[in-house]
Amino acid sequence: MHGYDKYAFEPFAVTVDLAVFTLRAGALHVLLVERAQEPYAGRWALPGGFLLPTESAETAARRELAEETGLTDVSGLHLEQLRTYSEPDRDPRMRVVSVAFAALLPDPPEPRAGTDAAEARWTPYDTAGPLAFDHDRILADARTRIGAKLEYTCLATAFCPPEFTLGELQQVYETVWGTVLDRPNFRRKVLATPGFVEAVPGAARLTGGRGKPAALYRAGTATALHPPLLRPTPEGRPA
């Protein structure tokens, strides 16, 4: 009701937490930092930090992303607000409300330790053991969201370098979904969606692979997929 004068209100600490994903060696990895202090000292956690007085949660998230990854330019990276976690007991010391974000990186740069000297590391999603605070849940929520958005958006290109092959794009889907897709059908679908990808004219090849060299593509201008690219139905999927 926004009647500040009439209501006492509790001040809260507000933080951002980041679930930063990348693809490495065909597996989904997430950026984790090791906590140096109590509580949860020695445990791994999602990178994050406090909002500064003059920045929005989005600004803070992008700042933290730059700090943790060591990337100088994070302006083009995909960063999206997930949701806010505000359970009263999520931090044992005090009341902390955290705005969680999911970020996607194409090429995995080596992380550097954050300013608090904690160690940072890319960790396979499946072995991201029990994390500090409620970060297990945040991470799971982030993965769910990313997987779902692959179906009806062009988000997959955010995992890819500026120029990529359709095989690499397909690997994004297969890795995040944990499924195998039919290659000709995937091609047909991607190429039939206007604005999803656009061919690089000088049809170049790629890495010194074995078979026929693949054509290169760039991310197109479209952001939504109509109709969507639904993942193979592992039977009636709940919500």
Added chain:
Amino acid sequence: MHGYDKYAFEPFAVTVDLAVFTLRAGALHVLLVERAQEPYAGRWALPGGFLLPTESAETAARRELAEETGLTDVSGLHLEQLRTYSEPDRDPRMRVVSVAFAALLPDPPEPRAGTDAAEARWTPYDTAGPLAFDHDRILADARTRIGAKLEYTCLATAFCPPEFTLGELQQVYETVWGTVLDRPNFRRKVLATPGFVEAVPGAARLTGGRGKPAALYRAGTATALHPPLLRPTPEGRPA
């Protein structure tokens, strides 16, 4: 980075804001309250309020929903976190971070004034003039989200009373999307989706209407729609 001891952090006020939707006379309505105090005194705004020290944002949202609508039991209503708005200047007085929610009500109960004696009113979405703070944006975001979720979830039943006809369900889609759907095709789609709706055995009729009485249905157990029920494409929809 959660190193509280090493970082000064600003305390923030944390609020929840609610975009509460219902269908009334074939039009989408939203619950608004009139502000009694500066800033934006006399302007309409989304209902909301401060988090209490011991409650999560979800709990606070449900409490506010009950207070503003006067409903005694809001446990079954659809309430979903939208996103968090944290621009530093969104409140001219102080730093306020607001967690926004979208709520869906089936039958429109008359709202009662909130505890701060502000007036509350159901307002047609299209005439929800300029609101206080950044509530125009929150409201628009909420509407976009609801419209999108109708496509791939069973959310539409949240707008309907416990028992409803397929015509009423169709009206939900038509009203929220602002489109007209083909009735036989809509029926076919809804009935072919397992768990979307289930027929009420004593196939009762409804209001003293004119034509053939319609069968009644209840919301099913499913929450997701596979495949989705896509809205008629008004040409290449961006994101």
Added chain:
DNA sequence: CCCCTTAATAGTCACTCAGACTATAAAAGG
């Protein structure tokens, strides 16, 4: 150098589903 492997790309076929209809059934009103 030829053949085999590997991977990309092209094309086929059948089935499902959605859009656009037409037809029938069951009520109310004159």
Added chain:
DNA sequence: CCTTTTATAGTCTGAGTGACTATTAAGGGG
């Protein structure tokens, strides 16, 4: 009784997708 109104049933067609098979263009090993 006939018309209007609304619900429900059914038909036809084209787009899109899953499951395949075929071809092309590379590399590697004898």
